[in-house]
Amino acid sequence: MGNCLGSSAKVDTAQSSHVTYASGVSKVSSRTSRSSAPSTLTIPSFSEKSNSSSLPTPRTEGEILSSPNLKPFSFAELKNATRNFRPDSLLGEGGFGFVFKGWIDENTFTAAKPGSGMVVAVKKLKPEGFQGHKEWLTEVNYLGQLHHPNLVKLIGYCLEGENRLLVYEFMPKGSLENHLFRRGPQPLSWAVRMKVAIGAARGLSFLHDAKSQVIYRDFKASNILLDADFNAKLSDFGLAKAGPTGDRTHVSTQVMGTHGYAAPEYVATGRLTAKSDVYSFGVVLLELLSGRRAVDKAKVGVEQNLVDWAKPYLGDKRKLFRIMDTKLEGQYPQKGAYTAATLAMQCLNNEAKLRPKMADVLATLEQLEAPKNSAALPQPEQHLFSVTHRKYPMRQHRSSLNPPPSASPLRSHRQSPRVH
Ligand SMILES: Nc1ncnc2c1ncn2[C@@H]1O[C@H](COP(=O)(O)OP(=O)(O)OP(=O)(O)O)[C@@H](O)[C@H]1O
Numbered sequence: 001m002g003n004c005l006g007s008s009a010k011v012d013t014a015q016s017s018h019v020t021y022a023s024g025v026s027k028v029s030s031r032t033s034r035s036s037a038p039s040t041l042t043i044p045s046f047s048e049k050s051n052s053s054s055l056p057t058p059r060t061e062g063e064i065l066s067s068p069n070l071k072p073f074s075f076a077e078l079k080n081a082t083r084n085f086r087p088d089s090l091l092g093e094g095g096f097g098f099v100f101k102g103w104i105d106e107n108t109f110t111a112a113k114p115g116s117g118m119v120v121a122v123k124k125l126k127p128e129g130f131q132g133h134k135e136w137l138t139e140v141n142y143l144g145q146l147h148h149p150n151l152v153k154l155i156g157y158c159l160e161g162e163n164r165l166l167v168y169e170f171m172p173k174g175s176l177e178n179h180l181f182r183r184g185p186q187p188l189s190w191a192v193r194m195k196v197a198i199g200a201a202r203g204l205s206f207l208h209d210a211k212s213q214v215i216y217r218d219f220k221a222s223n224i225l226l227d228a229d230f231n232a233k234l235s236d237f238g239l240a241k242a243g244p245t246g247d248r249t250h251v252s253t254q255v256m257g258t259h260g261y262a263a264p265e266y267v268a269t270g271r272l273t274a275k276s277d278v279y280s281f282g283v284v285l286l287e288l289l290s291g292r293r294a295v296d297k298a299k300v301g302v303e304q305n306l307v308d309w310a311k312p313y314l315g316d317k318r319k320l321f322r323i324m325d326t327k328l329e330g331q332y333p334q335k336g337a338y339t340a341a342t343l344a345m346q347c348l349n350n351e352a353k354l355r356p357k358m359a360d361v362l363a364t365l366e367q368l369e370a371p372k373n374s375a376a377l378p379q380p381e382q383h384l385f386s387v388t389h390r391k392y393p394m395r396q397h398r399s400s401l402n403p404p405p406s407a408s409p410l411r412s413h414r415q416s417p418r419v420h
């Protein structure tokens with residue numbers, strides 16, 4: 001097969017503070033970790049049977065990679081499956097690298113002729129990608145163990161020399177980001193937006209629940225993938241982190257994430273809790289309501305930051321229409337929109353403790369969809385706007401938001417703006 005599964009680099013799973021990875025610093029350390037040097041990555045282990053009292057157990061890189069749920073692919077196999085990573089198979093590009101469409105046999109999982117067998121998405125780490133080996137391994141670790149209808153399915157991986165790839169189930173409708181902000185696809189209806197919010201909330205609730213206790217840390221529109229029926233699935237677990245255990249209220253870690261989505265207290269202190277994900281959920285809910293990006297440098301003043309701009313309108317029934325996406329053309333239930341806006345406001349509370357839990361967020365959103373509620377909702381109202389919001393393509397890849405002074409400078413085109 002050619003997969004270097006024999007790596008015995010010990011993965012440190014101690015719940016130590018100030019763990020750094022996937023930053024400019026760990027870019028360097030992840031490179032060196034490709035040798036036999038021990039990795040300093042914190043990667044806890046989970047099992048289906050684990051419960052809230054069970055502590056993560058150490059897993060070596062070899063153990064993570066030998067997960068029975070994952071197929072190790074050779075590079076040659078994935079080259080065949082993607083027609084040699086042909087540009088016309090390209091699905092997208094992120095900070096990690098390029099994502100290609102490929103085909104594998106659904107029974108044997110070997111490369112299949114294009115157009116036959118099962119479609120997969122193959123993510124190929126850029127050799128110069130700053131996110132590196134540690135995020136790659138974190139993703140294999142989490143998605144190799146956590147399974148849920150609202151988490152994207154990892155089928156396998158390839159680790160061969162410098163090549164690191166991940167093979168996922170193919171999500172035919174791509175990312176939420178593409179639908180909300182790119183010109184081309186049909187604008188998403190209100191009902192689909194709520195369906196996506198519910199699916200994503202289910203995924204996050206599952207991660208936060210007592211069994212898994214995982215903080216996702218990179219909740220954003222580009223990481224919400226959509227299947228043919230617009231069921232949402234969370235992808236990209238490279239920044240995921242085990243939640244606090246025992247009496248601890250938070251995990252201390254280097255600030256990582258994407259500008260505009262990361263919770264203010266986390267950016268300021270590096271203290272990470274599940275409520276940081278709740279804040280990010282509030283930002284995405286606002287994106288769903290407004291059709292605007294979390295951060296848009298093409299806009300002027302307060303409008304550059306969606307939360308700052310939208311917050312004053314969220315609690316006011318009569319003003320809410322001012323932030324609603326014009327692409328909805330007024331086709332949304334006023335009461336439902338107000339409930340969703342109020343929920344977004346609660347998620348965006350500057351006081352992390354006052355934000356609702358994801359399970360409560362999910363329950364509120366499900367109420368919005370419940371038949372008894374929808375029957376009682378008023379007819380959609382028509383709101384006409386004279387201003388059209390031009391969207392400029394802007395990439396917002398995750399990065400260290402607050403690297404220490406010693407951090408190697410990240411490439412500017414891959415670096416999200418720092419938060420001050
Ligand atoms: N499983 C998949 N099925 C279909 N398309 C996918 C899949 N995974 C990724 N893509 C496409 O590839 C694009 C790039 O994904 P990727 O996760 O690498 O980057 P990103 O989320 O845009 O940025 P970041 O690196 O900051 O997470 C996505 O926006 C999506 O369009």
Ligand SMILES: [Mg+2]
Nearest residue numbers: 094222223236
């Ligand atoms: Mg992504």
